[in-house]
Amino acid sequence: MRRFALLLLAALVAHGHRLAPRIDSVTPSKLTAGSTQSIEVEGKNLGIDVTLSFGKDVTIIGAPLFTSPTHATMKVTVAAAAKQGGVAVVATNAYGSNSGPGTIYITASGNAIHLTRSGTKFDWSEDVPGTATFFLFELLDESKHVSFSVQTKRTTVVIDSEKLAGSLYARVSGYAGRRVVETSGLVPLAR
Numbered sequence: 001m002r003r004f005a006l007l008l009l010a011a012l013v014a015h016g017h018r019l020a021p022r023i024d025s026v027t028p029s030k031l032t033a034g035s036t037q038s039i040e041v042e043g044k045n046l047g048i049d050v051t052l053s054f055g056k057d058v059t060i061i062g063a064p065l066f067t068s069p070t071h072a073t074m075k076v077t078v079a080a081a082a083k084q085g086g087v088a089v090v091a092t093n094a095y096g097s098n099s100g101p102g103t104i105y106i107t108a109s110g111n112a113i114h115l116t117r118s119g120t121k122f123d124w125s126e127d128v129p130g131t132a133t134f135f136l137f138e139l140l141d142e143s144k145h146v147s148f149s150v151q152t153k154r155t156t157v158v159i160d161s162e163k164l165a166g167s168l169y170a171r172v173s174g175y176a177g178r179r180v181v182e183t184s185g186l187v188p189l190a191r
Contacts, residue, residue, distance in 0.1 A: 020096025021045040023052070023089040025144040029171070030105050030112065030185030031058065034080035040073050041102060042144075043091060053090040054104055057082035082106045085179045105173065105183040113172050115184040121158045124172045124184060131181055132174025139167035140186065164189075 023043040031037065041052070046066050054060070057079040064074040084107055088100035113135075115124045126132065137157050139148040148163045168189055174182040 018093065018095045019045045020098055021047075021050045021091035021093050022098040023091050023100065023102035025186075026089060026102045026104050028185045029103065030107060030183045031076070031078045032107055032109055032112070033057075033078050033082040033084070034109050036061070036075065036077045038073060038075050039104075040071065041089065042071055043102060044070060045093070045095075046070060046072050046091070047093070049093045051092045053092070055087040057106065058087070058104065078106060080109075084108055084181050086173075105180050105185070107182045113174055113182050113184040115170060115172050115187045117170070117189065120161055120164055121156065122170060122172075123156050125155060126174060126182060128182075131176065133176050134174075136173045136175065138171045138173075139163065140169040140171065141166055142168050144169065144186065 021043060022045065023041050025042045027040045028037070031039075046069050048066055050066070052060065052064060052074075054076060059077045061075040061077055064072045066072045086103050086105050089102045089104065090097060090099045112127050113124050114127075115122060122137065124135070134151060134153050135155070137150050137152065138146050139159070141147045147167055148159070150157060169186045170184075170189055171186050172184045173180045
């Protein structure tokens with residue numbers, strides 16, 4: 001049954017049928033309120049017929065540059081009074097729409113988390129100490145999918161080297177209630 005579904009999908013695509021687009025990741029994923037910066041998105045079924053939305057507080061300047069069906073770059077402006085927290089990116093074309101899994105995190109100006117690593121030990125600090133009531137530490141693989149996560153009130157975690165193997169990125173998000181209030185964004189792990 002699965003093979004039939006894959007063959008049908010391949011036949012539809014080969015005959016010009018397109019699929020709904022999707023955004024898997026955004027780099028950098030951390031955007032600061034009141035800023036303008038260039039970002040890259042990775043996903044599937046991207047092209048000039050795709051409309052992207054980063055929520056009401058983020059405006060795309062000009063047209064995105066789609067360099068392949070899986071990659072685009074653009075410049076965005078974040079409103080100075082933007083609501084802090086995570087926003088799933090919505091990608092839409094004539095064939096449908098998907099929200100996420102690619103997400104941006106909006107932080108207040110001067111409010112970020114700085115992540116450092118020493119071996120299997122990760123430490124972080126807040127620009128404004130006490131902003132977050134707890135943290136979510138995540139390791140991500142080469143596809144930027146979460147491979148390990150832990151919730152903690154501390155600003156240090158020590159990870160077993162087996163869990164660290166295969167991880168290319170780390171991220172810490174600070175929460176107040178159920179809302180992300182600050183993040184480190186994706187931090188590449190030096191090998």
